[in-house]
Amino acid sequence: MTVHRNTWQRERVREALADASGFVSAQTLYATLREDDTGIGLATVYRALAGLAAQGEADSLQSPEGENLFRACTSPGHHHHLICRSCGLTVEIAATDVEQWAQRTAAAHGFTQAEHVVDIFGLCESCAAERASERDVRA
Numbered sequence: 001m002t003v004h005r006n007t008w009q010r011e012r013v014r015e016a017l018a019d020a021s022g023f024v025s026a027q028t029l030y031a032t033l034r035e036d037d038t039g040i041g042l043a044t045v046y047r048a049l050a051g052l053a054a055q056g057e058a059d060s061l062q063s064p065e066g067e068n069l070f071r072a073c074t075s076p077g078h079h080h081h082l083i084c085r086s087c088g089l090t091v092e093i094a095a096t097d098v099e100q101w102a103q104r105t106a107a108a109h110g111f112t113q114a115e116h117v118v119d120i121f122g123l124c125e126s127c128a129a130e131r132a133s134e135r136d137v138r139a
């Protein structure tokens, strides 16, 4: 195992991410860590988040504004997400069909070591219900 110089900082970022509710930006986490006087710089927060995301310990996605957002993953290993566009509710899902399809498709084209990222964005049940009731009020 490689020994990382910044292990404690990374642990601290991991904890802050776990405490945050929903998806947060690196800047938001940096601000939280600053309040705690940890002395962790923004660049370190970025690096730690990228590392966590690469290892599947954090979910990352781009907001409609193009900002990278992160969230602590509750499922270990490879998985997929259902994300509500409106409130950010995230459900972690296994997608056996997708795994088989990805392997088959990659192999059919002679690709090995194939990886993929598949997240589904939509409206969750309560947001959809809220919109439906808003429509009723206006009608």
Ligand SMILES: [Zn+2]
Pocket (backbone or CB within 6 Å): 058, 059, 072, 073, 074, 075, 079, 080, 081, 092
């Ligand atoms: Zn996840």
Ligand SMILES: [Zn+2]
Pocket (backbone or CB within 6 Å): 084, 085, 086, 087, 088, 089, 123, 124, 125, 126, 127, 128
């Ligand atoms: Zn929602």
Ligand SMILES: [Zn+2]
Pocket (backbone or CB within 6 Å): 078, 079, 080, 095, 098, 099, 116, 118
């Ligand atoms: Zn997959």
